[in-house]
Amino acid sequence: MKKSKVDIKEYSDVWVIGELIDGNISPVTLQLINVGKKLANKLNKNTIVVIVGYGEKDRVTKLLNYGVDKVLYIEHKILRNFNVMGYTEAIYKLIEERKPEIVLFGATSMARDIAPRLAAKLDTGLTSDCIKLDIDERDGKLLRTKQGLGGNLITTTICPRNRPQMSTLIPNIYRPANYNEKIFGQVEIINPEILCEDYKVKFIKKIPLEDKKVNLADAKIIVSGGRGLGEPSGFKLIRQLADTLGGIVGASRAAVEAGWIDSRHQVGKTGTIVRPDLYIACGISGAFQHQSGIYDSKCIIAINKDPYAPIFKICDFGIVGDLYEVIPALIEEINKKQQRYFDNFP
């Protein structure tokens, strides 16, 4: 519904929409607090975390250790598990009532579901997948920077007349807020009136993922495979190299979309932004969206049979060749080296 003219002076404070994953505070929540506090300091306003759940008061209270002024904990039995309609309704009502100036989300699946719905209901602007957020020193507006047109363009947008100003931020770009023993904020519990019968979407059951060990964000060594593998079984070779090096398996979006590997392995703009000591890209061309997820790697090695593949422009070491010849040779060499190392032990 189109709103009549908004009085932007009525809006105050920076809100971070936090997330609980299986009862734990998600890493992106702490990263958002870090950036939210920076924005709030520039505006001389409060940083407030809004989090939805049920029976998690103790965990939610821990957010105060990250230097926020307040935690608004929306608690309701129906909201124990994510429900797009329930979460949207509960957060929408709170925004309408309290009028935050800025609302930030992580660019996560949950936010991709609820942030556009909220923006439409609130008749305000949303810039998704931002890589940088700042305040315009001239007029205090939120500057939302994101990449566009396949990375060939960086745009910074503002939301001049409507409120709140809303953005989703790509995870792992900002560091998490620092933990502090001393707390000064407080938790306010909000018990919304929610009629679950009204929701068109209902939670039925949670199916746990079989392999939970994909933690790309913290991995020190990642070996990734792309479309160049040619077939799903190519990932056996990728895993073999990863195991030899004590690393974990990553993938390009093309490999994920081909159904060769689970999406939790996807590295890149819409996958996970990684910062390993060693990143090995095998049969990956190095499209901009993949590159933007690996820039912070300490060392990038690329294996590709096309000497003009873009990945060679950003890698530290490039091997031009067929990955099915190069990887087995690499594994053999590493194993030989390890053997020599152990043979030299007294």
Ligand SMILES: Cc1cc2nc3c(=O)[nH]c(=O)nc-3n(C[C@H](O)[C@H](O)[C@H](O)COP(=O)(O)OP(=O)(O)OC[C@H]3O[C@@H](n4cnc5c(N)ncnc54)[C@H](O)[C@@H]3O)c2cc1C
């Ligand atoms: C909005 C949006 C978001 C996106 N987000 C992501 C993202 O997060 N992550 C991501 O990865 N992509 C993302 N993409 C997709 C991205 O644009 C590319 O399409 C994708 O990264 C290509 O994957 P690839 O390099 O595996 O495949 P290709 O580009 O097809 O490259 C395959 C490479 O393998 C090489 N090759 C082939 N056979 C062999 C062999 N036997 N040995 C050695 N090399 C070989 C080829 O020379 C080629 O360079 C996104 C796209 C969009 C539009």
